[in-house]
Amino acid sequence: MNARDAFPALQDGYAYLDGAAGTQVPASVIEAIADTYRRGIGNVGGAFPASHRADEIVANARSAVADLVGGDPRGVILGPNMTTLTYRLANTLAADWQPGDEVVVTRLDHDANVRPWVQAAARAGASVKWARVDAAGELPAGQFDDLLSERTRVVAVTAASNVLGTRPDVASITAAAHAAGALTYVDGVHATPHGPTDRAALGADFYATSAYKWCGPHIGAVVADPALLDTLRPDKLASSGDEVPNRFETGTLPFADLAGVTAAVEHLAGLTATTGTRRERLLLSMADAEAHEQELFTRLLDGLGRIPGVTLYGAPARRTAVAYFTVEGQTPRETAELLAAARVNVWNGHNYAWELTGALGIRSSGSAVRASVIHYNNTDDVDRLLDALST
Template sequence: MRTPEWVKQIRSEFPALGQVIEGRIPVFLDGPGGSQVPRRVIEAMARAMVEANANTHGAFPTSRRVDAGIMEARRAAADLIGASPEEIVFGPNMTTLTFQISRAIGRRLRPGDEIVVTRLDHDANVAPWLALAEQGAVIRWVDFHVEDGTLDLEGLARVLSERTRVVAVGYASNALGTVNPVRRIVEMAHAVGAWVYVDAVHAAPHLFIDVRELGCDFLVCSAYKFFGPHVGFLYGRMERLRALQPYKVRPAPDHPPEAFETGTQNHEGLAGLTAAVEYLADIGRRFGTPTDPSRRAAIRAAMEKIREHERDLCARLLEGLEELPGVMVYGIRSMARWAERVPTVSFRISGRHPREAAEALGREGIYVWDGNFYAQGVTERLGLEGQGGLVRVGALHYNTLEEIDRLLEALRRLVRERI
C-alpha cells in the first residue's frame, strides 16, 4: 500500500513539511499538539494585517473589512460543524472559552447542583468545571475502561440525576484517540434535563462534526488543531446562550454571540481560520464527491477522504507497534473498531522513559509528544503520571505511510538498543 496521490499533492501546500531542520526533513507526528498550516492560511493572515488592520465598527473602509472578515469567519466555523453563524463565539482558545462559559453557567447554579466530568478528558474540560465547586456545585466523576480507553457509560448512567446540570465530555481523547458516543451521551444527559458541553478540539481534524445531529448544547474547538492559527471558537445553541449572563464590559453588546467575546478579537487569526476551513472544503471539491455545491457538503466529502487515509496510517502504525517486543499500546488496538478511534496512538517502551524515547526520535527528525498532554486523568488512572506518562504519535492527513514506516524503523532501533 502506498500513500495516495492526493495526499502527495496537498503536502506541497504546507511550507513546513518541506523545511530542513538540523539536516533532516522532519516527520510531523505531533498533530494533537498543533497542526502545520497550509500556505493559504499564512497568506490570509498577512493580508488581513495589511488590508484590514483596524478595530471593529468604525466609519472607515479598513474597519468595515474587519467586520466583514469576522462575519465570514463565523460562517466558516458554522459550516465546519453544522451550526448557524450567530451561534459561533470566538476567543483565544478552547480553554479560555470554556472558563468563560463555565463561569456564566456558574451564575445559574444553586448549592447541590451537580456537574459531571470524565477522567478521559483533557483538563481544559475538567478544571473549569471543578472550579464551580467553590460555588457549591457537586462534581461527579465518570471513569473509563483501562483495557481499551473507552468511557464507562454505565458509570455515567449511575451519576446522572435530576440534580445534574452539565455533562462535560470530549468528542475524541487527545491521549488515547478514543471517539466517544457523544450523541448517546447527549440523549442520556438530556433525559435528566442536563446540558452537554463537548470538547471537540481533538475531533475536528479527523471527524465530520454535526452539532445538530449530536444534539449537544455547546461544542468548542481550537483552529490550530485543524490547520489554522491559534484562535478558538465555541458553538452554543442559541437558546442556551440567551439563557446565560456572560461576564463582559458594560458597553459590549448584550446579545449573543458578541456578548461572550471579551475584548478585541484576533482578527488576523480569524482570517486564518476562514482560510483553514476553505482548505478543508477544497480537499472535498478536488478529491472527494460532494453531494451539492455548498461548502458544508465539500467539508463532508473532505472529511470522508481524510478519514479513509487516516485509517491506513493508523493500521500501519498499530500493526508495526504490535510486532515490537516490549511496546505497550494503550487504548483501542484493533482496527476492527476503527469507528471508535482516531489515528492518535499512545504507548510505552519497556525500559525507556517516554521523554527519553521522544528525544531519541527527535534526534532522527521524528516529532512526537510525551507526557500527559494535559489529560492528567488518563495518566493518573493508568498509573503512569509519576512515570513520565506516554509517548504519543498523532497522525494527520498530510502524513504519509512512508513517514509511519520511518517512525517504526526508528522504534525498532530503540527497542534493539534496550534488549
C-alpha cells in the same frame, strides 16, 4: 490524498507526527493572515473601509466554523483558545448553580473540559460526579444513567480522547443528560480534525473546537444555539455590546488570525475535489481525510505491535489516529528524543490528559509517547518512526 505540497513547514525533512498538539499551517492560511495586514485593518463598527473589512472577516470566520461543525454562525463564540472559553462558559453557567446541584465530568477528558467545571462547582457548592474509563480505554455510556439526577446541571464529555483517540458514544450520553434536564458541553478539539462533525447529531448544547488543531491559527471557538446563548449573562464591560455571541467575547478579536480561520476551513473543504455548499464539501472531504488517516494508523499500530518492548495504551473500538505508547528501558522523554534525532516529531508526557494518565497509573513515571496522524502525513512519516524504534 496528497496535501503535503500546501504546507511550507513540511519541506524541512521532518516527519510531523505531533498534530494532536497542533497542526502545521498551509500556505493559503499564511497568505490570508498576511494579506489582512497588507490591506489595512481597523477595529469593527467603524465608518471606514478598513473597519468594514474587519466586520466582514469576523462574519466570515463565524460562518466558516459553523460550516465545519454544523452550527449557526450566530452561535459561534470566538476567543483565544478552548480553555479560556470553557472557563468563561463554566463561570457563566455556575452563576445559577446552588448547593446540592451536580456536574458530571469524565476521566477520559482533556483537563480543559474537567478543571473549569470542577472549580466552578466548588465555588457554587455543587458536587462533582466522575465517569470512569474501562481497561480498553472506553467510556461506557451506560454508566451515565447512574451518574445523572434531577440536580445535574452540566455533563462535560469529550468527542475524542487526545491521547487514546477514544470516540465515546456521545449521542447516547447527551441524550441521557437531556432526559435528566442537564446541558451538555462537548470538547471537540481533538475530534474535529479527524472526520465529519455534526453538532446536532452529537447532542452538544455547547461544542468546543480549536483552529490550530485543524491547520489554522491559535483561535478557539464554542458553538451553541443562539437562543441558548441569549439566556446567559456573562460578566462583561458596561461599554461593550450585549448582542449574542459578542457578549461572550472580551476585548478586541485578532482579525488577521480570524481570516486565517476561514482559510483553514476552505483548505479542509478542498481536500476532495467535489462541488456543493461548503458544508457539503466539508462532509465529504473530512470523511476522505478520516479514511486516509485510518489507513496510516493501521500501518502505525501494526508496526508498533511488532516491535519488542513497546506497550500500547488503550484499544477502543472506535478511535482517531493517535497512538500512546512506551518503550521498555526508556523514559517517554528518552523515546521522544531518540525520535527527534531521527527527524520525527512526537510528544511525550500527560498531554493534559491529567485524569486519564492518573487512571492508567503512568502519570508519575512520565506518562507515555504520543504519535498522531493528520491528513498531511504519509507512509514515509510512519515508516520513519517505526524504523527509528526498531534499530
